[in-house]
Structures are given as structure tokens and as C-alpha cells.
Amino acid sequence: MARLDRAAVLAGAWQFIEGHGVDALTMRKLASSLGVNHGTLYWHVENKQALTDALADDLLAGVADDTDSGASGPDRLLELAHRLRSALLSHRDGARVLAGTFVRQPNTLAFGEAAIGAALESGVPEPEAVLAAFSVQYYVMGFVIEEQAGYDLVRADSTRVQRETTIDFERFPNIAAGLKTLRDTPRDNQFAYGLTRLLTGTCRS
């Protein structure tokens, strides 16, 4: 049995989340899934919040890499948004893990840096570029949180499914039609729609 180190704790945490979701993640359960006393975890990680911060940083590793390459400003901002979504989707509950983070981890900052840079390069003046980059971040986070909540519904235990009361389609006809179109149009298209709206007129003429 190899000795535990910080990387193994992070890997174990992701594996646990993959199986049970973030809400079920507990220092004690994580420890026992690693075959170790729960006090031990605090040797490798300061506390649960530090673990969450580390997971968030882990999630965004590499998202901002190689952005200096060929593509022009607008295309790069678009690509960064897609990369952010992919990173969040790469682990169950990824968006909520990141949302639970307060401090700015290096990779989060690197993403923001690249996003603002891409906006600037596409000719958007200084103050607007910042607002554009942040707006994209808000949109991606909001989108993926909802997207992954949908996944959780599917995998959820009976307790949670049971909580989902059927909605009154008589009172909410637009919602009823809306759910249908959401089911019919691919996730990627849904995502691209709002993203395009957000960037049209800013980064693309």
C-alpha cells in the first residue's frame, strides 16, 4: 500500500464525487474510501475548504494554455468559453465545485487573464473587454450548473427524484413547450446559442 500524498487525496476525492456527488463528500467518508483514518487527511490538506479549492484549481488546469496560437481575438474568446465548459464537465458536479470556491486559484486567474486578453485583441476597448470576459464566465457557470443538475437528477437516489413534483402545464404553457425544445435541441447547440448572443456585437461584427 503506497503512502498517501496530496495528489492521491485529490484523486480519491474526484473518484468519490464521481460515484456519489459533491453533496455526499465528507472528510470522514473520503478518508475511509482511501483506507485511512480521517485524522490523516489533515496532514495532507489544511481543511475541507482547502480541499475544495484544490479540486477547483485541478479542474481548470490547462484551460488557458496555448491561447497565443494562431486564432484571432474573437475566436479565442469563443474557444476559451468552450474549453471552460469542457473542463467543468470533465468531472461530475464540476461547476458546483468551482462555485464553492471563493479564493482565486491560479488556474481560475489564468483563465480570466486569457479571456480579457482575447477580448482586448479583438479590438474591444479596455473597460468593455473586462465586462465582456466576465459576462462570458457568468454565462458558462450558470449554464453548466444547470446542465449538471440535470445529470444529477438522472443518477439521483429515489429520495431526490421523489422531490421533483410534476409541474402544472396548464398554468405554465410556455415552460411546457420550453422543456420540449430543451429536450429536442442538443446541449452543445443550446450552449452555443447564448454564447453567440453574448459575443455578437462585441467581438464579432
Add this chain to the structure above:
Amino acid sequence: MARLDRAAVLAGAWQFIEGHGVDALTMRKLASSLGVNHGTLYWHVENKQALTDALADDLLAGVADDTDSGASGPDRLLELAHRLRSALLSHRDGARVLAGTFVRQPNTLAFGEAAIGAALESGVPEPEAVLAAFSVQYYVMGFVIEEQAGYDLVRADSTRVQRETTIDFERFPNIAAGLKTLRDTPRDNQFAYGLTRLLTGTCRS
């Protein structure tokens, strides 16, 4: 001492959140702030999740009211977005309270219904209208969560402030400039910026 009822529990919960933030909200602490044994709470509310759901619904009460009035489609969608933000801001951590809700409460559904309706009325074809309405919701949620996280930083206890490591402005010059422009441009303008971008080309020509 008037007897406790469900409404008093909700009011007490908001008051507690106003003072200590959602993270500190506990069935036991809420009970003692209401001068009651913690077991008592479960007579008025099924469990903590049900309490959160009720708070979320409370938060959105009235946001979708009177949307049939004068204004045309595009203006109404814009106004709905502003009303949603106002509602979320009306209580500390409002956005996070709503984000913690999974089931669709009546008022959340009513907002979605009105938002889709406004998009439809502005001439956006059926499938797009739904995507536009949802995109707006994602953006507002993302924006206000970040906005209120900023408030919490200010009010935070020393523990939390301490956690905020100073960021390396040499490595992240765009972020450095970005923080300055965020400080210099009013919140309302920041909010309006992304919102306009989102709606331009969709609901406004």
C-alpha cells in the same frame, strides 16, 4: 409570545441570514434565535431543504406580476431580468439561496413562464425564445452570485478575509486592470452591459 407558524419561521430565517449569512444557517441556531427548541421547527417545516425551497420561493414572490402591462416584448424581458436581480439582492445571499434549490417552486416557474412569453412577443421564433429566456436567467444568476460574494467578503469575519491571498499582478496584468475597471464602473452598468449584449440581435434589432 405569539405562537410560531410557518411564516414566522421563514421570517426568522431571513433575519438570521441577514445577520450571519446562509452558510451559518442551522436548524438548531435558527430555532434558538426564535426562542424555541430545535425539534419544534420540524412541526412547521418538513426539513432543512424544504425550508430552503420555501425561502427561494419567497424571494421570487411577485417578480413575474403585472407583466401584461403596456411595455412591448423586448422591454419586458429586460425588465424581468432587472426585477430578478432586484429580488435576489433583496436579501443577503439571495442568489445562493435560490441556487441551492432544485425543485421548481411556483414563483420560479412563473418567472420562466413570463420570460419566455416576453421573448415570444418580441417576435423571436419558438425554439430561440426559450433559449434566450434561459440564457438571461443563467447570466443573472451568475452575475448576482458573484456580486453578493463580494458583499460577503466585506462583512466576512477575519477567518475568511485572511483566506483571500493577494494576487500576483505581474503574472496577471489584465486581471489587475480588470479589477480597477470593476471598481470604477457602477454595478448597475456592469449588469446592464452583459444583459444588453445578450439581448441585442435577439429581442432588439
Add this chain to the structure above:
DNA sequence: ACCTGAACACCGTTCAAGT
């Protein structure tokens, strides 16, 4: 350097029993 075991101060939820 890494891990155990036990302790401390908390949680949410349930439920008999009281009024």
C-alpha cells in the same frame, strides 16, 4: 514524515411525552 485513536463541539432528524 506520516498515521492512529480519541476527544470536542457541532450538525439534521425523529419521536415519545407533555400541555
Add this chain to the structure above:
DNA sequence: ACCTGAACACCGTTCAAGT
């Protein structure tokens, strides 16, 4: 109908003590 008190099965965090 509403509330108490006590119990149950959990939490995160700390820290002496072991190896």
C-alpha cells in the same frame, strides 16, 4: 395543535501518541 427533551447517527477539526 403545538412544543420539549432526549436520543441517534452523523459532521469537521485538533492533537497527543505511536511508528
